[in-house]
Amino acid sequence: MRKIIFATGNEDKMKEIRMILGGDQTEICSMKEAQIALEIVEDGTTFEENARIKASAVARKAQGAVVLADDSGLEIDYLNKEPGVYSARYAGEDTPYTIKNQMLLDRLEGVPKEQRTARFVCAIAAALPDGRLLTTRGTIEGYIGDVPAGENGFGYDPIFYLWENDCSTAQLAPERKNALSHRGKALRAMKELLEEYWRDAE
Numbered sequence: 787m788r789k790i791i792f793a794t795g796n797e798d799k800m801k802e803i804r805m806i807l808g809g810d811q812t813e814i815c816s817m818k819e820a821q822i823a824l825e826i827v828e829d830g831t832t833f834e835e836n837a838r839i840k841a842s843a844v845a846r847k848a849q850g851a852v853v854l855a856d857d858s859g860l861e862i863d864y865l866n867k868e869p870g871v872y873s874a875r876y877a878g879e880d881t882p883y884t885i886k887n888q889m890l891l892d893r894l895e896g897v898p899k900e901q902r903t904a905r906f907v908c909a910i911a912a913a914l915p916d917g918r919l920l921t922t923r924g925t926i927e928g929y930i931g932d933v934p935a936g937e938n939g940f941g942y943d944p945i946f947y948l949w950e951n952d953c954s955t956a957q958l959a960p961e962r963k964n965a966l967s968h969r970g971k972a973l974r975a976m977k978e979l980l981e982e983y984w985r986d987a988e
């Protein structure tokens with residue numbers, strides 16, 4: 787049996803990860819299920835660096851399993867790619883997203899649509915038992931709308947709009963968002979790299 791530990795405490799992420807990476811041959815555990823408790827300081831300056839920091843820290847306690855970790859966020863071009871790696875911490879970790887979203891909308895007031903380009907980014911890192919670190923990245927391009935819209939999703943979804951259908955990612959059904967999302971793309975790319983690793987290792 788192939789074993790993966792995903793370095794997250796977020797159950798929503800675990801569902802998406804199981805859907806994409808799971809299978810008869812692969813057991814996927816959260817850190818909690820693997821009984822690993824760790825405080826990790828995410829002090830990297832890129833999404834990839836933060837994902838690698840988390841994966842490496844957990845790998846030291848993982849006894850031979852493959853460890854995956856992700857880091858994600860929103861980049862707004864007009865704001866020099868803010869909030870970027872600080873997306874979760876922007877305006878304070880505990881500040882509600884209704885307020886964080888309104889603060890970003892205020893900073894973009896009067897900026898025309900073509901200059902409101904933005905993207906969600908997700909980096910996934912894998913720490914392999916042989917000591918190697920692999921990284922993948924997925925993105926989804928869009929723009930920041932004028933008003934928040936939609937009830938689905940989380941975080942910055944209500945203000946992040948897709949060009950194709952002029953609606954926010956909070957207005958998409960969850961399956962539709964997963965099919966398009968930065969995290970889905972990064973996970974599917976990682977799945978291919980892991981298949982290659984396992985083919986050689988087994």
Ligand code: IMP
Binds near residue numbers: 857858873906939
């Ligand atoms: P982390 O990857 O769990 O550290 O989360 C990064 C932060 O980026 C989240 O707390 C959200 O603020 C934001 N974020 C990442 N992905 C999404 C998404 O799909 N929708 C909305 N916000 C997101």
